Amino acid sequence: MVRTVKLNDGTSVPAMGWGNMGGKEKALNSGAVALRAGIKHIDSAQIYRTEAEVMGAINAAGMKREDVYITTKVFNMPNTPKLHSQQDLRTSVKRSLSELGCIPNLLLVHNPHIPAEGQLAEFWGWLEELVEDGTLKGCSLGVSNFRPVDLEEVMRVAKIKPVVNQIEYHPYVMTHVAPLIALHKQHNIITQAYASLAPTTRHPTGGPLKPILERIAAELTKESGVEVDSSGVLLLWIMTRGGVCITSSSSEERIKKMAALEKVRDLNEAEMGEIDAAGGKVHFRQWDEHLTTDFPSPDLPSDF
Ligand SMILES: NC(=O)c1ccc[n+]([C@@H]2O[C@H](COP(=O)([O-])OP(=O)(O)OC[C@H]3O[C@@H](n4cnc5c(N)ncnc54)[C@H](OP(=O)(O)O)[C@@H]3O)[C@@H](O)[C@H]2O)c1
Structure with a gap:
């Protein structure tokens, strides 16, 4: 059994993705x-x-398509450099379906700059048509790296609401993205987190969270008998907030540690409060190219 999160279109997604x-x-x-x-x-x-390697991995693992939740994201690629018409988008999506060998469970707009300037709302309508005409039958639609302004533009026209917004999310961007998370709550859009391990794997010192995460990790390890490290606590922080965490590793040992978090309880209120308080004092982002244009970062130190 894995943790799952219910989406606003009635489907469910496993709370941890690789x-x-x-x-x-x-x-x-x-x-x-x-x-x-x-x-x-x-x-x-x-x-x-x-x-193409999604189905390759499923076959190599001896599993079936229906055992796995699959997400992909549309982007401007060399063979469809501009997604400026319904036909461009159809060609691009059909290429994805052919690479995947199936219809994904979830298709995201990789960032708000994929559609041409000023065409975001129209672009969303084209995606909806692909669901309605059966090209993306049964597929949920979502967005990624959308700022409040982008999300509001889509919400003004959406017949099919985005189910998630996939963004860099961890305690060190909490203060910056607070208005966005409020909008997610208002529209029942799930926060899907990537780069969640930036505080443990990218921050130069680990910052004020380091001792807190280490202590909670040691306590959870003792309590559950499962080896939990500071990175694992960050993934539990996302899932305890009701989010979906998209993480990754190429190490078998670390992948098994991630998967074993299913046997560990959610963080309690005191643990969440302590992480929120320390995380909210710092602003540190791994991916500066996303979410920063016209969405100012808070005036916080990156460490102390
Ligand atoms: N929508 C977007 O724009 C966007 C942007 C970036 C990423 N993503 C998605 O998010 C996924 C994860 O991205 P990310 O790499 O930024 O995520 P992350 O979860 O913050 O970091 C994963 C990295 O942390 C290391 N790691 C994993 N577990 C660890 C542990 N227990 N201790 C120490 N190091 C650990 C891994 O290295 P090892 O391989 O050495 O274990 C891997 O390089 C991507 O594959 C992609 O699917 C989406």
Whole structure:
């Protein structure tokens, strides 16, 4: 049994996904390791060039298509450089379906700059038509790296609401994205987190969260008998908030540790409060190119 999150279109998604960014070999071999370890959700994208390896990993793991939740994302690719018409988008999506060998469970707009300037609302309508005409039968629609302004533009016209917004999310961006998370709540859009491990794997010192995460990890390990590290606590923080975490690893040992978090309880109120308080004092982002234009970062130190 894995944790799942209910989406606003009535479907459910496993709360932990394994991202197959990082090359075909990783997507195939480590993807199969992740599936065998019990992770039931693979996050891919056109731009990763690893869509074909999703089914490759499923086959290598001896599993069936229906055992796995599959996400992909549309992007401007060399063979469809501009997604400026319904036909461009149809061609792009059909290429994804052919690479994947199936209709994904979830299709995301990779970022708000994929449609032409000023065409976001119209673009969303084209995606809806692909669901309605059966090209994307049964597929949920979502967005990624959307700022409040982008989400509001889509919500003004959406007949099919985005089910998730996939963004960099961890305690060190909490203050910055607070208005966006409020909008997610208002529209029942799930926060799908990537780069969730930035505080433990990217921050130069680990910052004020380091001792807190280490202590909680040690306590959870003792209590559950499952080896939990600081990165695992960050994934539990996302899932305890009702979010979906998209993480990754090419190490079999670390993948098994991620999967084993299913046997560990959610964080309690005191643990969440302590992480929120320390995380909210710092602003540190792994991916500066996303969510920063016209959405100012808070005036907070990156460490103290
Ligand atoms: N929508 C978007 O724009 C967007 C952007 C970026 C990423 N993503 C998605 O999110 C996925 C994850 O992205 P990310 O790499 O930024 O996520 P992340 O979960 O923050 O970091 C994963 C990295 O942390 C390391 N790691 C994993 N578990 C660890 C542990 N217990 N201790 C120490 N290190 C650990 C892994 O290295 P090892 O391989 O060495 O274990 C891997 O390089 C991607 O594959 C992709 O699917 C989406």
